[in-house]
Every structure is written in C-alpha cells, then in structure tokens.
Amino acid sequence: MKSVADLDTPAVTVHLDVMESNIRRVHGHLAKHGIANRPHIKTHKIPAIGALQMRAGAVGITCQKIGEVEVFADAAIADDVLLTFNVLGREKTDRLMAVSRRLNRLAVVFDNEVVARGLSEAAVRHNGEVPFLIECDTGFGRNGVQTPEAALDLARTAMKLPRLRFEGLMTFPNREPATREFLSRALELFKRAGIRVPVVSGGGTPAIFRAQEFPMLTEHRAGTYIYNDVMVVASGTATWDDCAMRVRATVVSRPTDTRAVIDAGTKVLTSDQYTVTGYGHLIEYPDAVVTALSEEHGIVDLSACRERPKIGDAVSVVPNHCCVVSNMVDEVYGVRQGTVEVTWPVAARGTVR
C-alpha cells in the first residue's frame, strides 16, 4: 500500500479513524435524544462516505443541488433524500421529477409561491408528487419565510396546489433562542389550523450537540462534522484531533527566516475565512499562521514557531472550511496509520446545478 509520505502534494487526505469516530459520535448524540440524523453530503460529495453514514443509522441524506441527488441516486446508498434548496425552472424541476422515481422519497424545501407553483406543475407533468417542507428564516438571514404566520400561509397556499404534499418545517441553523421561539409559534399556528407537521428539520454542525435544546426537532442535518475544520474547532464543537481532513502540502520556498511558502493556495484551500483568522491550521507547526493565499501559494508566517520547516518538508493543513475544499479536487485519499487505504473520486464535485 502507498505510504501517505509518498503522496505527491497538494493532496487532500481524510484520516479514516477520525472520520469514523466523528460519524459514531454525532450519530450517537442525536440517537440518544431521539433526533433522526440526516447528514448533509455537500461536505464530502462521496457516495462511499454517505454509505458509511447510512450504515451508522442515518435516516437518509441531505443534498443541496439536484446534481448531488443524481450522483447519490446513481450510487443507490440512500432512498430517502431531502433537497434543501429552492428548485426553480423547468430544466431543474424536470430533473427533480426524473430522479425522484429512483428514490423512495425525495422531499424539497421552498420559501415562496413561485417555487411551489413550478414544482406543482412539474409533478403534474410527470404524474408524480412532491413532498415539501417550508423553509423558515429563523434568524440566519438567508432563504426562508420571515414569520410563523408566513410559514402557515405558504403551506396553505401550496397545499391547494396539485400534487404537493406538506411534510413540515425546515430551518438552518438552530442555535439561537429565536429559532426555538419561531418554531414553537409556528407549530402552535399549524396545530390551531388542524395541520399535522410530521417533520421539523434543523441543521448545522456547531448546532449538533445542542440539538436537544430544540425539543420540536424531529431530524437534524449536518455536513461539516464528517471532517471538521478550523471553523468547527473555533466554534468549540471539535478539537484538532477531530479534524479528519488534512491537506498535505510541501514547503517549496523559505524566502526569509520567518516565511515559508507552501504549494497550496486558494485553488485547494479556498479563501473561505468567515469568522476565523488565517487560512488553515498547520498540525506540525501549531504556532504558524497562514497569512495569505495566492492561487497556488500559501504564505506561512513562522515568527512564533521555535521549530521551522525546511524546503521540501511536508505539512498537514486543516482547512478553514472543508466543504469547499472537497469541491476543488477530483479525488481525496482515505488514510490510516500512515498508509493510503482508499482513493475516492469526489463523484459530485462541481455539481453546480
């Protein structure tokens, strides 16, 4: 078997022991609290990893693009899929109906009537049915109806359209008291209106270990936990030891005593920063700071490091945001105890539509 040290760089590695432990830990927590686990596959985009999540007890998977649903349907690893994106336009709704025939359940979310009408028309065209959740903006400021009343209104409107089946409510992320209040109020309104709400779907990796504080949740969607990254560590939800994805890179230049340049830039690590500083955490040099990235260069400030790497040394970078790294590369390497155990094509990489 090939040694990890023999992988040419940059190479995206996944430490299998760590990943398997992440799967067990997260699934165990949600199971203990009776919350169904519906992992989001956008993080890894690899059917074999989705299969491991299903085997651990996941109820189904979450996708963000129809292209992801199609790739995972081809792999037949789960027959219950939730697509958490407003699906709009004839080309996409036709694809949605086509792939839904290959699954036991393909549910979608929406937050407006235009999307609802398009889905209904597609379901009529294809003689199918579309189960749906109402997406609620409970404070994140992205998609979603703005009030519990609007959630009920949209559900009622959509329930009058042919071949749409109301299944519940969805939000992201569920961390703040405002989310709990929004969902409680909405459930009260639906109850008063005599509408059953079988599913309440929450999401987000930093929210996993507090999901039980939202007693209305029937399921939880999280993606990043499979690998973890600098952002998850910064949120307090994981430690460096829980970070399964490590980008192996090589020091290609040491222009000054305090500067190293590695062969990984935005075209591998991406420029995602969100709330963290720097562009990745170097396992071997924890005091190093990746201060800047060009497309193919990473600039590392070694000022705070007592030990410093030399030209040709390999380093292991925990990226800021693993979900976008997966989408940059054609394959990742599953490694264990220093050897490459498996090479996985990132089958759903680049499914922009």
Next chain:
Amino acid sequence: MKSVADLDTPAVTVHLDVMESNIRRVHGHLAKHGIANRPHIKTHKIPAIGALQMRAGAVGITCQKIGEVEVFADAAIADDVLLTFNVLGREKTDRLMAVSRRLNRLAVVFDNEVVARGLSEAAVRHNGEVPFLIECDTGFGRNGVQTPEAALDLARTAMKLPRLRFEGLMTFPNREPATREFLSRALELFKRAGIRVPVVSGGGTPAIFRAQEFPMLTEHRAGTYIYNDVMVVASGTATWDDCAMRVRATVVSRPTDTRAVIDAGTKVLTSDQYTVTGYGHLIEYPDAVVTALSEEHGIVDLSACRERPKIGDAVSVVPNHCCVVSNMVDEVYGVRQGTVEVTWPVAARGTVR
C-alpha cells in the same frame, strides 16, 4: 443555437466580443512597447483560448502547475512554455522532463538551491536540459530571492549544476519603483559578473499598462486580463464593459423587500475578496451588493436599488476574481449577441499538482 437565456443557472459565461477585444488591447499595448506577451493560462485553463492568444501574437504561454503544462502540451497550442513555480520532488520533476520533450522550450523559475538541485538531477536522469529564471521577490512578499546579490549567487550556484541553463530573471508583480530598482541593480551585478540575462519577465494584469515603465522587461505575463473581474476594475485597469466573464445566476428567493438570494455561492463565485468589498458585481443591478455567500447561496442587498429583481429573474454577476471561478466549473459558455456560440470544457480545471 441555444440562447443565453436558456442556459440553466448558475452558468459561467464568457462574452466573446469582450474577450477578443481584451486580447487585442493587451497584445497591442505590449507589442507597441516591444515587450513580448506571454499570457498566463491559469486564468482560463482552456486550450482554445490559449490558441486565440497565440494567434494574436503571444510568444508563448505561462503555466503555474505541471498539470497545466501537460494539458496545454496535449492541445499543442504553444511550444514555448514558462512554468512559474518551484518544482520540487521526484514525481514532479520526472513529469516536467517528460512533458518538456513535447515542447520546443519549457523553462522554469526557482528561488532556492534545493529546487535547483532537484531539477538538475532530473535533467541528468532524463538526459535533458532545464532552462531557468531566478524568481525575485521585489516587494510582493511571496516566493523569490530577497536581494539582487542573492539572485546572482543563486544563478551562479545553479549554473554550476549539470544541465541547467540560466536564462534570466522573473518577478511578480511589476508595479512599484522598488521592483525597478531591484531589477536594475540585479542586471548591473550580472553584467559585472559577465553573465548575459536574455530574459527579464514581469507579470500581473494591473501592471500591463505600465509595463513600459520597466524598460528592462523583455516579456510580460498576465492572466486575468483575458476576462477581467471586480479586482481588475477596482485597480483601474478595466471597466465593467471589459469584463468578459459573467456568472449567470437566478434569483431563487426574495425573503424581504431588500434581500434577494441567488443560486450562486462560494462553490461558483468563491469567497475571494482581496481588496474589494462584496462578492461580485451585478450588471443589471449595479447598486446591489452581494453581502455574503454560502456554498450555494448568494445574499444580495437591494436597499440601494430602485429596480429590484423578482423570483425567477436571471442576473449576470462579474466575479471578484475570475481565475478561481474557472477552476470551480467543468465548462464555460462562450456567448455572443445573446446566443451560446461554443461550450468549452475547462480542460485544466483541478490540476492541483
């Protein structure tokens, strides 16, 4: 022919009239000043576009990864290639020597002796020769020798190694007086040492129209100019009309009166910001601000817009940094006068090594 309006979104379009005009304008400027044009193909990663640049008079191309060199060698569009990256490790140097046999000239840059020795050993193994430039850090703070004296020292060291051929000096970018001073001083040192310096290679799109202020330059490498983007417009080097790459996206949600959500996030537009604010410029709504990106959502603040898009409307986004967008998608659409004239696979996408 397919209409641009019929492209499902998100879709990366290239406006061919604009791109062709960019090629002419940049080549014309450099030609007027007697500076050879060696476009950097990392921006587009598409051999057919490289062929257009060669046809316009480029002396050769620049690549940043061996994978790019291999893809472009397969396409046989240029036989003179400069690889501007420290090539390190046996796997890469073997690939370098192999692909060099398919080209008339494949030159590299380096800034340290470790890389020089590895290249020399590879050249001996393969019975070849490696032409090289010394990479100089003339102020950018990335790779490069730190002083003109160090440039001469490294050149001398490398010239003593078997099968390396000194060809000159390379820097990026050439905008500041410090760059001119560094190069002048270095050329003086090389002259005194009796070493000819046939090539002085500068680079960078914002530097193109001031390249003549660096009279020692024999060639210029620029990539971004082929498409231009928000960063180039911010630098004053192009206008919105010069931006050939436009990411077509659809408004999928209008959660509030001032918020629109489009179906393009970091997995198409990337989170590159560098010096600019926001995450892209909307051609149809120039007062809109893309305030945040999730992986598949773009959040647009419409507060300053009198006209506002409705759900289902398409928008055209000039990305912040076109070079990283190319690397996200499998194909781009060449469009002219509202129709799709050509679909180009991004042949060198994902060539991380």
